[in-house]
Amino acid sequence: MTDEFQNGVAAGRSERRHGDGLVPSMIGALEPPPLPETGPRPAAQKVSPEELALIERIRAGERELFMELVRPYQKIVYSMAVSILKSEQDAEDVAQEALFKAFKNLAQFRGECKFSTWIIQITVNEARHRLRRANRAALGSIDAGIESDEGDYIPIDLADWREIPSEALQRKELRECLHRAIGTLKPIYRDVLVLRDVQHMSVAETAEMLKISEASVKTRLLRARLQVRDALAPGIDGSWNVGSTTYKRVRSF
């Protein structure tokens, strides 16, 4: 059994100030109610009692309940996979493989981290494994720590960017450009961005998952956010805004 399944991640307090994008089960997991004093696994403090009970039943042989356990996380798993692989088909395969590995290794889940954290870790490992097998160009900097975090990032331009109404994301062009912008990031920056801003993990959780310092998480996150901003910033034309009749391609692709 590999460490990826045995290690719980010391999940810190969520630093997000809003619940946007969090699925209900994750919101509940942020501040779980106190566990009973005599639970089946005393170490479990990050998992809700309902989830823990479900896990125990699956371990006891009710295998069909696994889908109920992972259904709230399917989208998280998929989004993690697609953000790493940049391919919907590959992401689908990896999501399926990651979930199956989670099933096979459920006995190794010790409840020392949130179940979502554990399953995301499996997904990240599986997606990276697939990238390595495919020997893609991105392989070079995939291992955290190879590239220095040193060096400041200078924004390309400082043009104003109007506020984006949430409806703007309904536009397929914007979603696709967002995916491409994330895809252009070097993996060490992309991983941090996805964990922090897509999966809404805390700095501490992200650092633990990627085995880097919290300072590195912050440095990489800064660079990632600014690079995506540069890739997407449409300038003062405000073409992302709903109501605009023209779509202006962003400058990086």
Place this chain on the structure above:
Amino acid sequence: MEKGGGPQAMLEGKTIVEISCFEVWRRISDFVDDDVEPGLKERLEFHFGRCKHCKALLDGTRNVITLIGDEHAFDIPRGASERITSALLRRIEEDGQDEHRE
């Protein structure tokens, strides 16, 4: 690039030690995450109030976070969820049969 008019400025009777745009860029992500010490936060807010370039960068960074964090940013394509579910159920069932045979 605006420098803020000097190393210090007054705000509501308090002296604000001004910082450069370069320093603002280094901490803009932490500022958005509300992860800066109170003194620096005050200086950053003061800077954003006077520097339109850095304010634009701040707005853009917030927009990026809003976009990426939106629950629709990474929607599962139509049919993919069903395919993942059915494939997973099949593999779990096959795995159970294998264990039973063993």
